[in-house]
Amino acid sequence: MGNKAPVEEKYKTRKKILVVDDYLPTRRLIIDALNQSSHYEIAEAENGMDAIGLFDKSNYDLVISDIMMPGMSGMDLLHRIREKNHSTAVIMITGNPATDLTVSAIKKGAVDFITKPFDIDDLLYKVDIHLRQREMLSGENADAILEKGRLSDQTADLSKQGYIYDSIEDSPLDNDIIFQKIAELALKLVDGEVCSILLFDEQDNEFRPKVVRGDTDGVYQNYTSNPALKIVFNEVIERKEAIIINSNEHPEVSPSLICAPLMIRNSILGILSIRKKRNREVFNKKDLHHILSLTKRASLNLENKILYESLYSNIMDTLKSLISSVEARDHYTEQHCQRVTELSVKIAIGMQCSASDIESLKIAGILHDVGKIAIPDSILLKPDVLTQEEYLIIKNHPTIGENILKPLILLDKERVIVQCHHERWDGKGYPLGISGNDIPFLARILSVADSFDAMTNDRPYRPASPVEEAVQELIKNKNTQFDPDVVDALIKII
Ligand SMILES: [Fe+2]
Numbered sequence: 001m002g003n004k005a006p007v008e009e010k011y012k013t014r015k016k017i018l019v020v021d022d023y024l025p026t027r028r029l030i031i032d033a034l035n036q037s038s039h040y041e042i043a044e045a046e047n048g049m050d051a052i053g054l055f056d057k058s059n060y061d062l063v064i065s066d067i068m069m070p071g072m073s074g075m076d077l078l079h080r081i082r083e084k085n086h087s088t089a090v091i092m093i094t095g096n097p098a099t100d101l102t103v104s105a106i107k108k109g110a111v112d113f114i115t116k117p118f119d120i121d122d123l124l125y126k127v128d129i130h131l132r133q134r135e136m137l138s139g140e141n142a143d144a145i146l147e148k149g150r151l152s153d154q155t156a157d158l159s160k161q162g163y164i165y166d167s168i169e170d171s172p173l174d175n176d177i178i179f180q181k182i183a184e185l186a187l188k189l190v191d192g193e194v195c196s197i198l199l200f201d202e203q204d205n206e207f208r209p210k211v212v213r214g215d216t217d218g219v220y221q222n223y224t225s226n227p228a229l230k231i232v233f234n235e236v237i238e239r240k241e242a243i244i245i246n247s248n249e250h251p252e253v254s255p256s257l258i259c260a261p262l263m264i265r266n267s268i269l270g271i272l273s274i275r276k277k278r279n280r281e282v283f284n285k286k287d288l289h290h291i292l293s294l295t296k297r298a299s300l301n302l303e304n305k306i307l308y309e310s311l312y313s314n315i316m317d318t319l320k321s322l323i324s325s326v327e328a329r330d331h332y333t334e335q336h337c338q339r340v341t342e343l344s345v346k347i348a349i350g351m352q353c354s355a356s357d358i359e360s361l362k363i364a365g366i367l368h369d370v371g372k373i374a375i376p377d378s379i380l381l382k383p384d385v386l387t388q389e390e391y392l393i394i395k396n397h398p399t400i401g402e403n404i405l406k407p408l409i410l411l412d413k414e415r416v417i418v419q420c421h422h423e424r425w426d427g428k429g430y431p432l433g434i435s436g437n438d439i440p441f442l443a444r445i446l447s448v449a450d451s452f453d454a455m456t457n458d459r460p461y462r463p464a465s466p467v468e469e470a471v472q473e474l475i476k477n478k479n480t481q482f483d484p485d486v487v488d489a490l491i492k493i494i
Contacts, residue, residue, distance in 0.1 A: 010039050015131050016058065019044045020051045020065040020077065021093065026116075030064060033120045034127070048072025052080055062089045062131055064123070067105065075105060082109045089130040093118065125188050128163055160189055160290055175305060182272065182298045183211045189294060190258070190287035192274040196220035197262070199270040200237060207233060210270065220273070236261050237268050242292055246282045256282035260295040264303045272298075315408060319367055322404070326372045330380055333369065336453060341365025343449040343490070348442070350489045361442055364417035368446055371401030371418070385461055398422050399431045417443045421450060424481045436483075444483040448474065448490055451482070467494065 017040050021027045027044055034040050043060070045051040049072055051065070063081060067074035078090055092105045092113040105113055112126050183195045194214040198207035212220045219226055236243060242260035257275040261268050272295055276283065327333055344361045353361075372380060375397060379390045386394065402419035405411050420432065420443035427435030429447075439447075455470040465473070471491060478484040 010128075011131060011135055014039055014041050015061040016041045016043070017127065018042075018051060018054060018060040018063045020046075020048065020063065020069070020074070022046050022066065022069045026066070026093075029120060030123065033124055037124075048074070048077035048080070051077055055081065055084055059085060060088055061134060062091065062127060064091045064093065064127070066093045068095060075108065078105060078108050078110055087134060089134055091123075091126055091130065121184070122188065125163070129160065132163065160293075163189075175302065178298070178302065178305070179211045182294065183213050186272060186274050186291060186294055187213060189290045190274060190283060191276075191281075192258075192283075193276050194220070195272070195274045197270055197272050198233070200268045202268075207271065232257070232259055233271055233273075236271055240266075240268065242288060242295070244283055244285070244288045258283050258288055258291050260288075260291050262295055262302070263299050264306065269299070269302065312410060315410065316363070319370060319404075322370055322373055323366060326369060329377060330372075333372075336457065337366050337369060339457075340368065340446065340449045340453050343453060343493075344442075344446050346493050347445050347449060347486060347489050350493055351445070351485070353442075353445075357442060360413045360417065361445065363411065364414040364421075364442065364446060365449070367401065367405070367411075367414060368418050368421045368450065369397060369401065370404055371397035371399065373404075374400045383461060395422070395430050413442075416440050417446055419443075421446045423447065425483050426480045429481075439483075441483075444486050448482050448486045452490060 017034060019027055019030050019034070019042060021030070024046070027046070031042055031044060034042050043054055043058075045054055047069055048065075051063070052072075054060075063077075065074045065077055069077075072080075074092055078092065081088055081090060089111045090109065092110045093116060094105070094113050095116050111130050114123055114126065179197050183197055186192060187195045194212075194216075196212045196215060197210045198220065199210045200207055209221055215221060219229065232243065232245065236259045240261055240263065242258065245257045245259075246255070255276055257273060259271055259273040262270045262272060272291070274283075274291065323337055327335075327337070341362055342365075344365045345358055348358050348361050375394060379386065379393055382390065398419050398421060402415055405415040405418060408415070417440055420434070420439050423429035423432060423434055423439045423443060424447075425436060425439070425444070427433055429439075452470055452474060455465045455473060456467055458464045471494060474482060474487045474490065478487045
């Protein structure tokens with residue numbers, strides 16, 4: 001898929017994390033979130049003493065600890081951990097960010113702190129960044145380097161780059177979700193407060209809000225009401241470059257603002273802007289650098305996806321026109337594929353299939369009889385029962401369909417469904433003669449929907465059966481022709 005950059009494994013080894021909190025619900029929340037990643041091996045302790053006990057037996061890469069705990073406090077625990085092991089990263093959880101405790105926690109060697117109530121994604125972000133930093137420094141004298149500060153900044157930057165890389169690479173196919181993810185990442189990377197992505201409409205020279213986060217005063221939702229902001233946006237569009245603005249230059253815009261273009265093939269797709277509202281903090285060049293890495297990475301990713309989508313829709317258009325030509329020849333099957341698809345999707349939803357399975361069924365349903373393109377009219381349109389020989393020819397259509405789709409790697413999953421839509425639960429189907437669970441599940445769904453639709457509509461050689469009769473037929477053929485669970489799911493829908 002185009003210019004995809006190589007992605008390294010997130011970490012070299014699985015990371016050991018210890019979660020210490022006397023309050024069980026918080027502990028569970030953190031552990032459940034961490035458990036979503038296979039990169040972590042997690043232990044827990046409900047107090048400082050237990051945590052130290054665990055440390056005596058094993059080493060941990062990272063500790064997340066509450067500050068306020070009965071018995072040994074988080075601060076005492078931090079002190080004991082530092083005595084034992086210098087390279088463990090410790091993140092403290094505090095109820096109050098303003099207390100001296102937070103400052104002294106950092107002085108005593110905590111790498112970060114988060115404030116209650118916390119956003120679990122923020123915590124996961126910090127965990128990942130600190131683990132990456134430790135890993136980059138592993139083999140060297142991590143603590144000495146971290147204490148120097150200068151290199152610590154560099155590793156922090158590199159860790160953020162790695163994080164951007166992985167997060168964008170992992171993003172799903174849905175563009176709306178990608179935009180939301182980009183905005184969230186931007187906020188985390190530079191500690192911004194408001195982030196928006198506005199898409200640029202070249203024709204009417206307007207911006208349309210796509211994602212807006214934290215915009216309590218509606219500046220971005222209605223950006224035209226702020227002429228200064230519009231000037232800044234236009235400048236970004238014109239120069240095709242990111243800009244950083246601090247309050248002394250444009251006080252009416254924001255105390256501090258970064259605007260960066262999202263580019264696709266050298267044309268502007270939109271603008272990501274991020275700002276801080278508090279006067280005391282402004283963005284620096286490093287923040288700009290992070291936002292630029294993010295928008296560049298995101299632009300590349302969006303470009304790939306857009307190319308992929310257009311390729312995909314071209315292929316689908318071609319295949320659909322093949323299907324239309326089958327349907328044009330045989331008006332009995334007109335709309336058959338559409339109805340089979342709709343019914344298959346309903347069954348799949350009833351059976352709690354995943355969104356990606358449902359997408360596959362939508363495609364396979366439309367394409368399932370594409371192989372009939374190669375069946376002569378004399379057989380396809382015969383208003384009579386087929387001879388043995390003719391039936392053998394008709395039976396080739398799943399294999400022909402599979403062959404038509406074979407060169408299209410994008411449709412691998414759908415190809416198998418097309419190939420197997422005439423297999424039977426008892427193994428007496430065609431072309432492979434496979435049985436039971438060996439038949440792909442989505443093909444079993446399609447098979448039931450296909451048969452039901454065929455029965456309830458006119459065919460050249462017989463009139464349509466009433467729904468009731470078709471249902472009885474399906475029930476009769478449970479466990480022989482059809483997967484019984486799929487038949488039951490269809491009956492529930494009808
Ligand atoms: Fe078929």
